[in-house]
Amino acid sequence: MTQRPYLLITNDDGIHAPGLKHLWEAVHEHADLAIVAPTTERSGSGLSITWTRPLLIQSVAWEKGTPAWSVNGTPADCVKMAFGMILKRRPDLVISGVNRGSNSGRTVLYSGTIGGIIEGVLKGVPGIAFSFTDFHVPPVSATKDYIFPLIRHMLKHPLPTGSFLNVNFPLNCQSGVKGFKLGKQGRGYWIEAPEERTHPEGTPYYWLGGRWCGFEEDPESDVAYLDQGYIAAAPIHVDDLTDRQAFQTHKAHFDSVFQRVNL
Numbered sequence: 094m095t096q097r098p099y100l101l102i103t104n105d106d107g108i109h110a111p112g113l114k115h116l117w118e119a120v121h122e123h124a125d126l127a128i129v130a131p132t133t134e135r136s137g138s139g140l141s142i143t144w145t146r147p148l149l150i151q152s153v154a155w156e157k158g159t160p161a162w163s164v165n166g167t168p169a170d171c172v173k174m175a176f177g178m179i180l181k182r183r184p185d186l187v188i189s190g191v192n193r194g195s196n197s198g199r200t201v202l203y204s205g206t207i208g209g210i211i212e213g214v215l216k217g218v219p220g221i222a223f224s225f226t227d228f229h230v231p232p233v234s235a236t237k238d239y240i241f242p243l244i245r246h247m248l249k250h251p252l253p254t255g256s257f258l259n260v261n262f263p264l265n266c267q268s269g270v271k272g273f274k275l276g277k278q279g280r281g282y283w284i285e286a287p288e289e290r291t292h293p294e295g296t297p298y299y300w301l302g303g304r305w306c307g308f309e310e311d312p313e314s315d316v317a318y319l320d321q322g323y324i325a326a327a328p329i330h331v332d333d334l335t336d337r338q339a340f341q342t343h344k345a346h347f348d349s350v351f352q353r354v355n356l
Contacts, residue, residue, distance in 0.1 A: 098248055099125045101184040101213070103171050105192065105205025107134045108153055108163045112191035116223060119240035120188070121157055127184070128153070128161035129175040131168060131205075136194075138167040138205035140212065150174060168209030176216055186248065187213035190223035191236070197226070197261045197315045197325065198281035210257045211331050220257040221247060226264040226319055235267035239324060243273075255332020263319045274323040279316030280308040 100120060104113045108130035120126065132151070143166040155161040162179055164171045172187060192206040201207045210220035221244060225236070239262070247258055259278065263270060283303035291297055310317045315325035 097123070097125050098185040098244075099182065100127075100244070101172070101175055101180070101187045101218075102126060102128045103130050103168050103175075103187065103189050103209040105131065105135045105138060105168045105189075105209065107131050108161065110134070110193070112193055112223075112225065115237065116188060116191050116240065117155075117159065119237045120244065121159060123241050123245075126159050127175070127180055128155060128159060129171045129179055130161075130163060131171060132163040132165045135167050135205045136192075137203050138169075138208060139203050140169050140208040141167050142169050142173065143167060148174060150179065168205040169212040172209050172212035172216075176213075184213075184218060186244065187218055187220035188223065188244065189220065191240075191262075192222070192224035194224065194228040195226040195261050195319065196222060196224040196259060197319055197327075198279035200282050201259060201278065201329065202282070207259065207329075210259075214255060214257050214331055217254070219247065219251060222257065222259050224259075224261045226261060227266075236262050239270075239273075243326065252328055253330070256328050256330045258326050259315070259329050260324065260326045261315060261319055262324055263322045266322070266324070269322075270324055271322045272324070274313075274318040274325055276313050276315040276318045276325050276327050277311055278327045278329055279310050279314035281310065281316050 102113065102116055104110060106112055113130055148170060149165045151163050153161040153163050164174050187210055189206045189209045196204045196206055206222050206224060210222045213220045223240065243260060252258065286302040286304045288300045288302050289297055290300060315327045318325040
């Protein structure tokens with residue numbers, strides 16, 4: 094690609110999150126940009142969309158004249174509104190993040206950061222999700238020089254249609270990283286650890302909370318690479334969700350059994 098790429102930026106931590114500002118800083122000199130992100134934090138929203146209340150789009154002042162809008166919905170809502178209402182032309186790539194907290198392993202199934210990317214992929218536009226493993230004090234400046242090279246590589250060497258790249262930066266990477274590794278999506282994820290609390294009026298309520306549930310990981314998984322100090326990138330495919338082995342194994346028997354059922 095000889096001309097400057099056109100990128101849509103979104104996230105799930107909200108339009109004023111430091112991670113989104115960092116992502117913009119890492120790419121604005123290399124690409125034409127538009128930002129459409131949630132008005133407030135929508136972490137854990139996955140691919141959810143808003144049906145029960147109206148969506149509001151507000152223009153947000155941004156540096157260097159970058160056009161930016163907030164939407165009072167989820168990341169998937171933001172991408173839907175970007176494609177359907179806001180943008181005048183189709184972006185070359187959707188980028189999301191940089192998320193505060195890892196999206197390695199099966200956490201991708203819950204992540205709004207990932208949800209925004211999937212929404213773009215479903216529209217035929219590839220994407221990259223970026224996440225810091227560090228949660229409390231993400232090493233923002235330490236990752237700036239790594240972000241656009243990953244974007245440039247994906248634009249020059251695109252993944253198959255229906256796939257996106259999930260990138261995670263390792264813990265404490267301000268002290269240096271070992272390098273880059275393309276890995277498989279791991280198995281670990283955050284499971285519930287509910288905490289009961291009491292409202293001042295006496296009513297009990299619950300904070301879902303969570304704790305990391307680890308598994309014996311493939312040594313080529315993103316979880317394993319992150320533990321070793323690598324920047325881990327995993328290609329994830331969401332176009333055809335069919336379990337093809339189950340389809341081939343069970344189709345004939347399933348169809349024959351239910352041919353005999355009186356509907």
